[in-house]
Amino acid sequence: MTTHADTDTIVAIATPAGAGGVGIVRLSGARARDVAHAVCGRRLEPRRAHHVRFLDEDGEVLDDGIAIAFAGPASYTGEDVVELQAHGSPVVLQQLQSRCRMLGARLARAGEFSERAFLNGRLDLAQAEAVADLIAAGDVRGARAARRSLDGVFSERCASLADALLQLRVYVEAMIDFSDEPIDTLGGDEVARRIAALGAALSALEQDAERGRRLRDGLHVVIVGPPNAGKSSLLNALAGSDRAIVTDIAGTTRDLLQETVRIGSAELVLVDTAGLRDAGDAIEREGIRRARAELQRADLALVVLDARDVAGGLSTVADDLAAVPDRLLVHNKIDLVEDHEAADAVPVSARTGAGLDRLRAALAQRLDGGGGGEGAFTARQRHVDALREASTALADAAATVDGGALELTAESLRAAHDAVGAITGRVRPDDLLGHIFSSFCIGK
Numbered sequence: 063m064t065t066h067a068d069t070d071t072i073v074a075i076a077t078p079a080g081a082g083g084v085g086i087v088r089l090s091g092a093r094a095r096d097v098a099h100a101v102c103g104r105r106l107e108p109r110r111a112h113h114v115r116f117l118d119e120d121g122e123v124l125d126d127g128i129a130i131a132f133a134g135p136a137s138y139t140g141e142d143v144v145e146l147q148a149h150g151s152p153v154v155l156q157q158l159q160s161r162c163r164m165l166g167a168r169l170a171r172a173g174e175f176s177e178r179a180f181l182n183g184r185l186d187l188a189q190a191e192a193v194a195d196l197i198a199a200g201d202v203r204g205a206r207a208a209r210r211s212l213d214g215v216f217s218e219r220c221a222s223l224a225d226a227l228l229q230l231r232v233y234v235e236a237m238i239d240f241s242d243e244p245i246d247t248l249g250g251d252e253v254a255r256r257i258a259a260l261g262a263a264l265s266a267l268e269q270d271a272e273r274g275r276r277l278r279d280g281l282h283v284v285i286v287g288p289p290n291a292g293k294s295s296l297l298n299a300l301a302g303s304d305r306a307i308v309t310d311i312a313g314t315t316r317d318l319l320q321e322t323v324r325i326g327s328a329e330l331v332l333v334d335t336a337g338l339r340d341a342g343d344a345i346e347r348e349g350i351r352r353a354r355a356e357l358q359r360a361d362l363a364l365v366v367l368d369a370r371d372v373a374g375g376l377s378t379v380a381d382d383l384a385a386v387p388d389r390l391l392v393h394n395k396i397d398l399v400e401d402h403e404a405a406d407a408v409p410v411s412a413r414t415g416a417g418l419d420r421l422r423a424a425l426a427q428r429l430d431g432g433g434g435g436e437g438a439f440t441a442r443q444r445h446v447d448a449l450r451e452a453s454t455a456l457a458d459a460a461a462t463v464d465g466g467a468l469e470l471t472a473e474s475l476r477a478a479h480d481a482v483g484a485i486t487g488r489v490r491p492d493d494l495l496g497h498i499f500s501s502f503c504i505g506k
């Protein structure tokens with residue numbers, strides 16, 4: 063792997079803002095070790111922890127700490143890297159960073175260390191994205207899944223798909239070169255068979271990636287039901303807060319209200335919505351429109367019904383539930399009814415708290431069904447979109463094979479191959495890298 067001697071040497075505080083036990087200033091680039099030499103007053107042997115004094119330009123001691131140098135390409139970025147590990151004082155870390163800048167290092171942009179790791183082939187694009195997803199993970203499942211992506215689980219699946227697509231492209235290109243012969247003697251059936259097999263592999267990966275996207279983005283649970291069923295009360299009870307306004311006036315909730323709730327080791331995003339009904343003033347109708355739009359994005363609808371009128375409530379919302387992939391029925395206000403057992407619903411009272419543990423358990427079970435088990439990895443919307451694009455292109459390829467229009471088949475296969483390649487960054491549109499790495503934190 064080549065180090066990029068022609069690029070700037072960059073510096074950033076790698077640890078979070080604020081005071082901490084230890085703070086790290088990280089350098090990467092051809093001049094990293096020279097800069098460190100000047101700051102530490104001595105040369106650093108690679109991969110060895112040195113206890114040194116960090117000096118300012120007058121030889122004044124800024125702090126004492128640990129300095130470690132990594133000689134490229136055996137480093138995180140693939141370039142020469144130095145870490146200056148000081149006491150976690152924001153003042154000291156700022157001084158150290160300024161000193162490195164005075165010595166010729168430039169302040170790193172957000173994500174620039176990881177971007178260099180990508181550009182130097184240390185990580186592919188999906189792995190670099192997994193670094194950011196690991197850092198941002200809100201729960202154990204998300205962190206584990208991001209770790210698998212960082213280890214290349216997702217990338218390897220993409221790579222083997224890309225390989226198979228490449229082989230098929232080569233085969234089809236060869237057929238085109240012999241195109242004066244009839245297609246069936248050349249193996250048109252074989253091409254069709256291989257396209258079908260690839261389509262199956264692609265759709266399996268697309269499903270796993272969609273599950274991975276949910277792991278990353280969190281399960282989106284939308285609370286719906288008729289007015290006054292107790293949706294806001296239930297949000298408050300689950301969130302353990304008084305976020306939502308509760309009154310006995312039907313149509314109280316108008317806008318969407320979102321809370322992040324932790325269930326076991328998982329985090330889910332709960333959205334309270336306006337009660338669904340075909341009435342109300344202009345504001346309430348807008349609230350209902352937003353509730354319906356929110357349902358389109360839901361992974362799970364938590365359907366809250368008043369236990370005193372389950373059938374009536376359900377008929378109010380039935381049409382709106384059609385688009386939701388999964389639902390959990392809740393009968394609320396069981397404190398007001400005698401017999402509340404129901405086979406297909408969780409009975410609760412948002413007022414007394416009865417049944418809430420059962421509801422949490424039911425939610426936790428749905429969360430497990432949503433992925434995060436053995437082998438699950440994180441993915442992003444970008445990846446799911448790319449896999450869908452590849453599926454469409456592959457379907458186009460299949461359609462043209464039948465007609466014997468092999469140039470078109472070859473073109474569609476190329477499009478599918480490029481779409482899969484964009485996931486790991488083998489193929490990349492111009493603006494993609496800036497878009498991805500700018501959302502990282504500084505120092506990563």
Ligand SMILES: Nc1nc2c(c(=O)[nH]1)N(C=O)[C@@H](CNc1ccc(C(=O)N[C@@H](CCC(=O)O)C(=O)O)cc1)CN2
Nearest residue numbers: 076086088132135136137138139143145175184193506
């Ligand atoms: N102090 C510190 N901790 C850290 C990092 C860091 O940069 N500094 N990391 C970064 O964000 C992560 C670890 N990532 C790293 C990845 C590769 C190499 C590295 O030196 N790789 C060489 C040698 C391989 C080996 O010895 O195992 C290589 O890949 O050739 C270092 C850190 C998490 N913890």
Ligand SMILES: Nc1nc2c(ncn2[C@@H]2O[C@H](COP(=O)(O)OP(=O)(O)OP(=O)(O)O)[C@@H](O)[C@H]2O)c(=O)[nH]1
Nearest residue numbers: 290291292293294295310313314315337395412413
């Ligand atoms: N007895 C009893 N009353 C409840 C329970 N849950 C909610 N309520 C009452 O029912 C009324 C409506 O509750 P909300 O939480 O505002 O209902 P909502 O479904 O959000 O109502 P909208 O905002 O109109 O859609 C309030 O007076 C609550 O105090 C419950 O479990 N038992």
